[in-house]
Amino acid sequence: MNVTSKLLLSTTALLLAGAIPAAAAWQPQKPIEFVATAGPGGGTDNLARAVQNIITKYKLTDQPVVVVNKGGGSGAEGYVYAKASAGDPYKVIFGTSNAWQQPLVSKVAFNYTDLTPIAAMAQDEFLLWVKQDAPYKTAGDFLKAAAATEFKVGGAQSKDTDEVLTRMIEKAARVKFTYIPFKSGAEVAVQLAGGHIDAHVNNPSESLGQWRGSTQRPLCAFSPKRLPQGPKVTATEGWSDVPTCVEQGLAISQYEQPRTVWLPGKVSPEQAAFYVDLMKKVQATPEWKDYIEKTSQVNTFLTGAALDDFIKQDLEHVKQVAGEQGWLVK
């Protein structure tokens, strides 16, 4: 192709682009890959598959959507893959706050700045759980006992959201815990049921079955106000019956884990806009509400500047905790 015809082509393309309304500026031309930064069955994987399912059901795009799991290295595998795919608008990465938290505390070969943020679509809440037959009725009782002996608190992964929250409790209540990292929240829940640890800070969905089965119960929720009313979990109580931690004198008013969606870096604003729009459409469906309710998450939609602010705030906060603990990588 010679220079003139190239020029001609690009002029036509420009003209065409001008003629089409802005919303349709970019449309995918080949299959889209959803990269879940978690193994099959995890919360992030479930989100990616739920979104895939809704897109397929409502034909929100003409192109097929495929889910790929890259959960190795606590999600780092997926992010490194995204970094290597810079400029490719056919890879959508589903993750959590570990996109910006992990690079702070371990030597992984990516940073969240290598990615293009699309949206935060749902928030997982955190609660403080103890074994069913533990003597503590409130978070206050628990912390009083914790001041006397060093409790064992379990959590998923090391230097990740669970441990950050555990260290925040330590600081707020002036107590000392032994933090024991396991592979997943489900594993932690079973360890508590078996009495091998004294407490954990699981998300609602991770311990729902255990609460129903009366092996463990929540003391308080790390949320500014009580969780939304839903169906009763046990015979007498539902999520909204769990007091907030602030109510019980544990001054941590908010701690949440966002489910985040990203594109690789160096994609065009039009391409990013297409996916923001797509996720908005997904969120408007009844299937989405159903998914949120069944997984006991909180619906949210952050994008653009609001999302950037959220990330910056969270980053500052985690940096502070990590700095105090001496976790920051040099």
Next chain:
Amino acid sequence: MISRRALEIAAAALTGIFGVVVIVSSIDNGIGWSSAGVDAGTFPFLTGIIIVLGSLYNMGQGALGRGSLAIVRVAVTASELHRLAGLFVPAAIFVAVIPIVGMYLASAGYVFAVLALPKRQSVVRALVIAVVTPLVLYVVFERMFQVSLPHGALGAALGF
């Protein structure tokens, strides 16, 4: 021709180098006991030490011609080496060209080359197998299980 002694020494050297790499990289992770329990580098460091010591022992045994295989002097004869290369070299080339031409073309080319060139099969038969193989791969992986196999730089250039 490769003598068993040379092969033993080479294998022990290989495991030994791996051991050294393990030791060096584990030092970064910290060794010993800290407030966070047993440090991350401790176990890799110990396994690295074991690998290196074991490799040195194996290398000594190999060099002295002792051990369970002591009677065997020749490990790989010339004709065996020829056959080994006949299998491995095309396979390595196959793997090497995947990023360029993609899985489908590479596998077709590989099957055809291996079957037709040494005249083990008739050209027609080789051609049939070479065409059917990528086709089956495509149907099973790309279509049925939605696992997208690499299309290579060539595929990307053509817009796949």
Next chain:
Amino acid sequence: MENLQSLLHGFTIAITVPHLTLMVIGVLLGILVGVLPGLGAPNGVSLLLPLTFGMQPVSAIILLSSMYWGALFGGSVTSILFNIPGEPSSVATTFDGYPMARDGRPTTALATAFGSAAFGALVGVILITFLASWVAQVALAFGPPEYFAVYFLAFASFVGMGGAAPIKTVVALAIGFAIAAIGIDTVSGSVRLTMGIDELVKGVSFVVAVMGLFGIGELLIAVEEEFQARAVSSRVDWKEVFRALGRLPRHGIALLRSAAIGCWMGITPGGPTAASFMSYGIAKRFSRNGARFGTGEAEGIVAPETADHAAGTSALLPMLSLGIPGSATAAVMMGGLMIWGLNPGPMLFVDQKDFVWGLIASMYVGNIVAVVLVLLTVPVFAALMRIPFAVIAPLIVIICVVGAYSVSNSYLDVVLMLGFGVVGYLFKKLHYPLAPLVLAIVIGDKAEDAFRQAMLMSKGSLGIFFANRLVTTLVLAAMALLLLPLALHVVRLLRKPDEAAHEKVRII
């Protein structure tokens, strides 16, 4: 006997035409993904999952679990025919299955494997049926020190049994541990041993390692030896399928022992892989034909296959009653349960009686469907052995390449796989044992995590491994298994030094 009644009710749910149809579809799909290395039951299950959202939960789980059975059976096929284990849990099947198939008896090997697998699964289901609540309690007793003791037991029963030079065994084992440590460490969260390759943060997949070590490695050995598989008779031999099944009761003790080991490892989350290795190791040690293991002994196929399936089946129990998945596939199914609005946990058995008992009943029926279908395919698979080596060799290379790639869509894995192939060849050639290497890759990091978690709990005191009766028993049993062969060897050396020195053992 309340359970029996619930089970009968479950059968009325499972044995209906639509559900039987779902089982057949599930099993056939499962066999397909099981046979193709790289694709496993998790792939199939996670692909079918979205399709099942419109179904009744019980229909959906029947479809998915049938696929799981199919995949468990299918995984043994490539292990036996081509020495390529498609699933981690079928590695131990290659030790005797492949030599038997090479010896011209692929039909016998496959039928023996499937028959004993079905027996193992059956024992697992019976356990789930009658001891569900008790088993859930047992599983709760396992904390980090107990986990470590279980892994230690698995190692102890297997390591030191091969005939390889001790130092070569130690090196192979240590390399396996180092490979298992690659990637992010659970306990500290730091990145280990990536050696400057960023992508290695995900760790080295087991499938990639075994496809290279066993698949490509064996291919290289075969081509070097100018190997020709002994001619398999060309007619389809149905009678041999039944003859092989008829011979199974002769291995009664091995069947029962392996099923017991399998159930035990499935419940205490050691998993099917550890179960099959452990069962093979113990069978070799206690069998009259132990010395001939590794040369194509039927009992060497019976032991790992029975344990693998018993563990695979009983692993579903912790998933249902506790919400901890015993395997990758169980994890996917658990995700499905949540999307269907069911919460795995102790209350599932109370709240969702129809679902739970429909599923348990479908395990009986689904396994029968699976074993019938898979036995029907035996002669077809056995016929693969008749394809000339020159044609099958490049196809095996392609299967390994595609398999390694599809584990996590990574080209690096393909290159690693080829590298492992060279290592596999070298090791085999020089009598380094591969089995301890593989076992360490699979459970090495889990054992390390458990050990370090236990150390955190006890603040560095080893006393935690003798803190209660359960963990003490496990640790002592492991030590006994570890020291027993050493003691026997010393005794034999003292008695008849010559004979012991010239004992010919196959290296596995």
